[in-house]
Amino acid sequence: MQTITVALDAMGGDFGPRVTVPAAVQALSHFPELKVILVGDREQITYQLTYLGFTPTSRLIIKHSERSISNCEKPSLALRNSVGSSMRIALDHVANGEADACVSGGNTGALMALSKFFLKLLPGIDRPALVSALPTISGKRTWMLDLGANVSVDADTLFQFAVMGSALAQVHIEKAPRVALLNVGEEEIKGNDLVKRCSELLSQTKEINYSGYIEGNQLFYDVADVIVCDGFVGNVCLKSCEGVAHLFHQKLKNHFSTSTFKGWIAQKVFSHLFNELKTLNPDQYNGASLLGLRGIVIKSHGQADSSAIINAIGEAVYEVKQQVPSRISDRLEAVLLERHY
Amino acid sequence: MQTITVALDAMGGDFGPRVTVPAAVQALSHFPELKVILVGDREQITYQLTYLGFTPTSRLIIKHSERSISNCEKPSLALRNSVGSSMRIALDHVANGEADACVSGGNTGALMALSKFFLKLLPGIDRPALVSALPTISGKRTWMLDLGANVSVDADTLFQFAVMGSALAQVHIEKAPRVALLNVGEEEIKGNDLVKRCSELLSQTKEINYSGYIEGNQLFYDVADVIVCDGFVGNVCLKSCEGVAHLFHQKLKNHFSTSTFKGWIAQKVFSHLFNELKTLNPDQYNGASLLGLRGIVIKSHGQADSSAIINAIGEAVYEVKQQVPSRISDRLEAVLLERHY
Structure with missing residues (x-):
């Protein structure tokens, strides 16, 4: 079975690790092929895991981040000051191939700006x-x-x-x-x-x-x-x-x-x-996809609860399996060919 | 008691005289100060009135129109070809002071174009x-x-x-x-x-x-x-x-x-x-107002039934009583004064 690795922005959304950590733990049993990288404040994440009686395994690892991007940060500013933020680190994992998809409930504008900059757009988009x-x-x-x-x-x-x-x-x-x-x-x-x-x-x-x-x-x-x-x-x-x-x-x-x-x-x-x-x-329904990127990014609702975040992770898993970005590329190529001839 | 005269575009809306005529008749008992000018095909209107056992009175008169503006007519074309249409005749009654307000369930774009052209906009709008x-x-x-x-x-x-x-x-x-x-x-x-x-x-x-x-x-x-x-x-x-x-x-x-x-x-x-x-x-809720004109025009929903059209007529009566256009003018003047000084 192919492992599917999802980088989860544990600090994103209105409730942060309080809902993202339980969601990650439960998602592991929902999706046997899943591996989760929890990106966020190690102390807060560990506290939540301990509360759940769970310790990190090879299927659930923590990547520490110093800070997170706030909901009212302007996308352009968020992009400039993104180094060290949970959203940026989660996206970096997708960009360098350590994760197959990123899931975040954080600032939508920032997620778009960072995704566009660090994952790049598909040709023609x-x-x-x-x-x-x-x-x-x-x-x-x-x-x-x-x-x-x-x-x-x-x-x-x-x-x-x-x-x-x-x-x-x-x-x-x-x-x-x-x-x-x-x-x-x-x-x-x-x-x-x-x-x-x-x-x-x-x-x-x-x-x-x-x-x-x-x-x-x-x-x-x-x-x-x-x-x-x-x-x-x-x-x-x-x-x-x-x-x-x-x-x-x-x-x-x-x-x-x-x-x-x-x-x-x-x-x-x-x-x-x-x-x-x-x-x-x-x-x-939770888990909106950010389409048009050279990677899979799922935006979770800011007010999503654990089960809604599990839905978002499920959408990520599905899109990885279906190779959505390359299917978009193919469709776009066909349309451009049709317009050309 | 001041008489309030409403010109009703009897041909407007998806059901025409079949719903506008009963609405007009019922509205007369709802609003004792109301007088309705039913504008549309005299034969169809008379047929509906006869069916209801009602004959025109001084409070309900018929103005014949040769044609009506269709829902798919482009506003600019509708305006050019508006002569003789029920919507145009109803608006003309407001423009020349024979009616205090117009109610129509017809083509929204056409109603706006005709209202703007024949009733004119308030200064500053x-x-x-x-x-x-x-x-x-x-x-x-x-x-x-x-x-x-x-x-x-x-x-x-x-x-x-x-x-x-x-x-x-x-x-x-x-x-x-x-x-x-x-x-x-x-x-x-x-x-x-x-x-x-x-x-x-x-x-x-x-x-x-x-x-x-x-x-x-x-x-x-x-x-x-x-x-x-x-x-x-x-x-x-x-x-x-x-x-x-x-x-x-x-x-x-x-x-x-x-x-x-x-x-x-x-x-x-x-x-x-x-x-x-x-x-x-x-x-x-039926009866959207077209604001910003030197007259009162109420747009009824195309699919409105009789009781919804009565609501639209009621809104017209209320706005006449409250002199809405002049209150808008006053408010606008106050705003412009504030901006000026």
Whole structure:
């Protein structure tokens, strides 16, 4: 069995080693091929491991880091001052081949800047993009990108996002992924210059199964396998959906806890419904991939708990097995060849 | 009692006179001061009125139109070919003072283009904006703009949206409305150039109670009274929220209809919860205002049913009573004065 080594930024995310260390330990039993390099403050990590009654093994090693990058640090500054930070050390392990993937719950902008600088972009890619799988009503998933790595892009970059998203979705599903552009309407005349120009590019590309525009209310209805938008729109849109989903959960929860009898009925009668609703909460899916790099980088949600971080590690393992970066390269090459001839 | 005359584009929206005519008839009993001018195909309108056993009165008159503007017509073309269309005739009634407000469920882009051209903009306003009230968890409402009238704007225009939104919210609430900018993060360094520049302008303006950035997941949590964004982001964001809300409703509904026993329990025990959830569905609120014009124009949802159109008419009546356009002018003047001295 091939060993898959994941460098985990133990200091990233809102809760640091308190959740990353238990996640790493549990992930080892989930993924038998996994080896984890925990990068962070040795003392804090050791404290958590001791608390769990676990000692480092050949499958779980600690790499000490002096500091971590804060959430409010500007990406450009974070990049300049990255030496010695847990995020930088984790990425260095991927860059020099000591790890197959990096997982971090830290500052998204910094993670993008550092990844781009130290891992480099794939040929033909101008900007990395953050992609995540959304649940849909049919039970299938839809990959949406960019979710916040780039707050302003041009049509060529958006087109590259479509190519990358298509390559990633192809890894998960059999047929050619349906690629759609997020817009304010489905009609051709709708939208800003950015989506109109990108739509033209996609329409001219046979290598991409382009299905046109999609509106916000169709996101979770399985009408596309890949949904493409700029990072500003994607981030605001997904967070808004999370907001609505949380609100509904909260309303249901409040209602059930305020009355024992109702709570009892709810438990008995609605447990199936609850589980179904849970799968529609985008927040339940953790592990957005930073696509377009010569290496695998998974961004974990800042507020992710242990089980969500295990999901992120699982995504890393899967992408290593599927060799996602080289599949993106292949797809891009095919598209460029088609455009050339 | 002052008569308030609303020109209703009877052909606008996906269902035309089939829903606009019953809505107009019912609205008359809701609003005793209301007079409705139904603009559209006389034959179709009369057919619907006869079906309802209603004959035109001094409070409900018909103005015949030869044609209507289709949903896929480009705004610029719609404007050029607007003569004789129901939307144009309805707006003309506002322009020449025969009506106090116009309500239309037709093509949003066309409505904006025609309104701008025939009603003219308020001094100091570059673009009209579409604003709507969202429900929040506290029971209060939050006004969000722009919801799709402008798919690309500059910082000055976004700033004007903030001023207009603030003036409208002030009509509904007592204290100075908290104005927030929708962004990908709350920290100062986050966002694209557009929001950063607009944030600077708002920070410098004492007349506006600016509370900084807001993220998508906070939309329904009553953290701001006015949420400002460009029309592309606003439209995609609100439609996404509608999508999630519909999904939850559908899941709950499906679940209850599949089993009589569960359905019965649901009816008995969860009716209150259902009603509460319904108020969180942004789609339940109809009647977005087109702000920044020298007249009152309310955009009804294309798929609005009769009761939703009555809400839109109600919003028109309220804005006429509150003299919203002149309050926006006053607020804008105060802001410009502050900037000048």
